[in-house]
Amino acid sequence: MSKDSYTLEPVGFVENDFAETRSDPDVFAGTVSHIRVLPRFADGLFRIEGFERLYIIYVFDRSQGFEMIIHPRGDVTRPERGVFATHSPRRPNPVGLTVVELLGVEGEVLTVRGLDAVDGTPVIDIKPCDR
């Protein structure tokens, strides 16, 4: 890999009832989603059921472009901030991060609560949230 760019590939995809982007992460707080890990990465879930919470890192693959200074959640009544001081999906690298509650593991499918990503979102990493 060069110092100029890094190429990442999906390790799985989000499955839920949200087909469209939502601006309000509160909508997702109680939502149950599945993460279907690709078969070749399924062994990576071994003993993950021992963790109550996970970090899910994913790509906002439907996000286009970005601005460096924005109103959080597009709400013009909120003071502007730099994009790195927000969770906007429109950012230099369209990477999302959510702490989810792990509800269950069945084969290569995780069931989680609180993932603020829409159906079909590519997941690039899963880590235990243990510290």
Add this chain to the structure above:
Amino acid sequence: MSKDSYTLEPVGFVENDFAETRSDPDVFAGTVSHIRVLPRFADGLFRIEGFERLYIIYVFDRSQGFEMIIHPRGDVTRPERGVFATHSPRRPNPVGLTVVELLGVEGEVLTVRGLDAVDGTPVIDIKPCDR
């Protein structure tokens, strides 16, 4: 972007006294690092000083290869786990994540405590840790 891969570019780089990879994240817990954001992304830090903690997402650019099932921290006395149940730098996408304490902001340079990344590590995203 296609569904097969995603290309990310550094938004900045880590500066600290750790030139080599360490297997023990505890070593880094009290370590102060700087993150120098590239000039074209510096506006993205506007008002970030309002947050006590940040998520730093970076690339383990010196990590090579991966195995799906490993002993955490390479310690054979610890039960094996899938790589997604560990923080190993040797993972399908070599992406690292740390919650750091924000100590200060000066121009395009963040001063943080607790970043477990070595000197020169490319940073791909910075987010507030506020929920």
